[in-house]
Amino acid sequence: MNHISNIALITGANKGIGFAIARQLGASGHMVWLGCRDMSRGEVAARSLRDEGIDARAVQLNVTDDTSVTKAAKTIEQAVGHVDVLVNNAGLMFAEAPSLSSESIDEIKQMFDANVFGVLRVTQAFLPLLRKSSAARIVMMSSGLSSLSDALDMRSETWSVGFGGYCASKTALNMLTVKLAKELDREGIKVNAVDPGLTSTDMTGNGPGHSAEEGARPAVALANIHAYGPSAGFFACSTTGDLVSKPW
Template sequence: MNIGKTVLITGANKGIGYETAKQLGDIGFTVLIGSRNEQSGREAVAKLANEGVEARLILLDVTNQSTIDSAVHQIKQEFSSLDVLINNAGVSLGGATPPSQFPLTDLKETYETNFFGLVAVTQALLPLLKKSPRGRIVNLSSGLGSLTYNSDPEHEHAQFNLLAYNSSKAAVNMLTVTLAKEFKDSPLKINSADPGFTATDLNGFTGPGSVQQAAAIVVRLATLHDDGPTGGFFDASGEVPW
């Protein structure tokens, strides 16, 4: 049922992005691997192809507008539309530096990738997503972006007092809400996904969750039926509080 459908995943050459590509490819999607590094992107495409997934490389650095423009042009020329955008690329800088001492350079660099780059990619691809009869946008967020969790001293997330990463994911959630309101009368569905504390190079592979588990909620939101939710925040267990 997904044959002919296309999905672009940013930062898809490794980690959760790569596993999401594999899972969507396994159910028939043509997967566009967004990667800022050509060699690692080609390696990911080749590995997916060996597993029977139809994959293409899209050179894409979310902090570089010229690569975003080139990606849009390539997708438009090859497919004319886009069915799913998964904003997966992200960074975590500054470590556990207290907020009062957090370097502005690290804060700005985090936002350039996690928020401004995500907005730039989304805005650029919206015309192609609107051409799809069932366009979907999934923004990779985090439970660490939940104000409810962060303000509860008893919650397990409260110990991770990370100014840049946490606030950038809260900003992503607000983008999800505002975009969903803008397109509430269209087929587009826009949601945030919390993949959980997953073992990736973002955290030095310290997370207890697997990429397979993390990708499952992303895939679920990418393949929502017409009566599915929009403007929400979800993990594997259900809705996550803002």
């Protein structure tokens, strides 16, 4: 079994913010594993990173499927033995419903399965590998729309935003972030959530927003956080690239 330092797994990594996170972590010296539902797309993405000189590999990983997640953990364990960074990036979002009172319960269930249960499923499966690291980091891809404080603030840019089911799923993810951070603190495993900001990706219909490369920055910063860095926090990046705390 090989023992290679700086190993990162990023879920939902064949495109968008996940791919940008993989590229930036790879450029900073990590071996990156791209967790992808579609292995053929994952291989194409990994190959493009290898062409840039990044040590990248694809692994089939559907966060909503127990068997897929278990097999991915075994594959990575057999290949490299441990994981230093887990970025729970994979997520699901549907088009905005006219109102929460008319929003599809089935769609909300699907979003919770990917955005909440899927994140915990992956984290539980990979914790044994993270515990083999000397400085493990877990990063949760949340959203500015998760903030209860902002949702109640008429001055906030999210005051009038709908997407009730999606917002609720990310708020639930924030609570899991805090609970995991408290639980894993004594083991030196840092767990934080990030707000990538409004990012132009397939999930957002490639509409307004900054680039995936910019949206990836807070996750990459927290993946590389030092031993005295924060845990149980919610962060974004300022225009200068510095981490800034977000209200829960």
